Amino acid sequence: MDIAGLSTSLTQFNLANDVGVAMLSKQLDVNESMGQSLVEMMDRSTMEQSVTPYIGSHFDMSV
Numbered sequence: 001m002d003i004a005g006l007s008t009s010l011t012q013f014n015l016a017n018d019v020g021v022a023m024l025s026k027q028l029d030v031n032e033s034m035g036q037s038l039v040e041m042m043d044r045s046t047m048e049q050s051v052t053p054y055i056g057s058h059f060d061m062s063v
Helices: 003-051
Strands: none
Touching: none
């Protein structure tokens, strides 16, 4: 393999690696945001239950 071909291959590899790292970073940001939203949603449901504790606390079922 000549120097030019090796240089091109190395550049393509580095670009693919950089794109992969950028995509992983973006996905981590999205997952962190979704986790924070889930925690906030759980906190709100706890608050709702403290305001109206009788809603959803009993479930009667007959078959």
